[in-house]
Every structure is written in structure tokens, then in C-alpha cells.
Amino acid sequence: MREILDTPSSEAILGQRIRALRIGKGWTLEQTGQASGLARSTLSKIENGQMSPTYDALIKLAGGLQIDLSELFATAPKPMGAGRRSICRNNTGLHHDTPYYKHMLLCNDLSNKDMVPFKTTISARAFGDFEDWSRHAGEEFVYVLSGTVKLFTEYYEPEDLAPGDSFYIDSRMGHRVISVSAQDAEVLWVSTTHPRTL
Numbered sequence: 001m002r003e004i005l006d007t008p009s010s011e012a013i014l015g016q017r018i019r020a021l022r023i024g025k026g027w028t029l030e031q032t033g034q035a036s037g038l039a040r041s042t043l044s045k046i047e048n049g050q051m052s053p054t055y056d057a058l059i060k061l062a063g064g065l066q067i068d069l070s071e072l073f074a075t076a077p078k079p080m081g082a083g084r085r086s087i088c089r090n091n092t093g094l095h096h097d098t099p100y101y102k103h104m105l106l107c108n109d110l111s112n113k114d115m116v117p118f119k120t121t122i123s124a125r126a127f128g129d130f131e132d133w134s135r136h137a138g139e140e141f142v143y144v145l146s147g148t149v150k151l152f153t154e155y156y157e158p159e160d161l162a163p164g165d166s167f168y169i170d171s172r173m174g175h176r177v178i179s180v181s182a183q184d185a186e187v188l189w190v191s192t193t194h195p196r197t198l
Contacts, residue, residue, distance in 0.1 A: 012049030036064025133174025147185025
């Protein structure tokens with residue numbers, strides 16, 4: 001009888017990768033927390049695969065560790081010159097699930113990108129599903145593929161968006177996106193991770 005081996009969860013794999021990056025820098029959890037703005041207890045849970053970090057937390061971690069966001073999921077690719085190109089075949093992106101969204105990060109074989117593209121399934125159904133506003137450096141563009149979403153922002157009235165609709169926001173403004181359709185909505189989400197320079 002063959003023994004069935006347990007495969008590590010995506011949270012466990014991500015946690016191991018983050019621990020390896022932290023240890024590679026010779027940093028403690030405390031030092032990493034100070035650099036990233038995340039609590040030591042949160043970092044410990046992430047490293048031990050006990051929690052799936054939100055996109056905001058991933059951006060803070062990447063910034064604190066001074067790496068590209070994609071390097072949290074895979075070893076940094078070799079540097080490329082000016083002629084960069086990435087092709088991501090159907091359903092081959094890196095999956096990362098959070099309590100609110102199921103992200104599939106796209107074109108991760110390029111590091112130091114100005115934009116982070118991902119396809120997202122939105123499972124959140126109510127404003128109160130979130131602990132706090134999502135808020136981070138950069139800007140975001142979202143194009144609704146299927147279902148209907150409601151965009152909440154700090155400074156504007158909520159808006160419903162149907163397939164073919166899109167929005168563009170300054171990510172420093174608090175925001176939340178929920179699905180208001182019977183099924184989970186799907187969107188194409190493109191985010192920059194760097195603050196805009198004037």
C-alpha cells in the first residue's frame with residue numbers, strides 16, 4: 001500500500017519562503033517587523049503558515065525586505081535588459097488566497113516590475129467582512145470580468161460595477177471591494193507598488 005504524502009499548503013510554502021528571506025538577511029522577527037511595519041506576532045503567524053497575508057501585508061513585507069513583490073513567491077529571476085517580456089499561460093499564475101480574495105498573480109518571471117497584474121476572485125460579500133480599509137503606496141486599476149462588485153472608498157460614495165466596468169484609484173485612499181452578485185465576482189487587478197513621484 002502506497003503512503004500518501006501531505007503536500008504543504010500555499011500558506012506554508014509562502015511562510016517558509018518569507019522565513020528564508022528574513023534569515024538570509026540575518027534579521028530577527030522584530031527587525032523584520034520594524035522594517036515592514038507589521039507586528040512580530042503577525043509575521044510569526046505568516047511564517048508558520050497560520051495566516052494568509054493580505055495584499056497590503058505582502059506589499060509591506062516586500063518593501064521591508066527590499067525585494068520585488070514576486071520574490072516573496074519565487075526566487076528572483078536573473079536580471080534582464082531593456083527588452084523584457086513575460087508570457088503567462090492560462091491558469092499558470094501564482095495563487096495566493098486571503099480571507100477576502102483569491103488572487104492569481106500573473107507574469108511573475110519578471111522582477112522589479114512597476115505594475116503587479118493579477119486575476120482576482122472576490123469572495124467578500126459585505127463591507128463589514130474586512131477588519132480595516134486596504135491602504136498602501138501606489139495606484140490600482142480594476143476591470144470587472146464577471147459578476148458585479150461594489151467599490152467602497154474613503155472619500156466617495158460606493159459604486160456598483162458590472163462586467164466591462166473599471167475603476168482607477170490612488171491606493172493610499174482607504175478602499176474595499178466586495179462581490180454583490182450571486183456568484184463570486186472576477187476582476188483583472190493591476191497595482192503599482194511604488195508611490196507616485198511628481
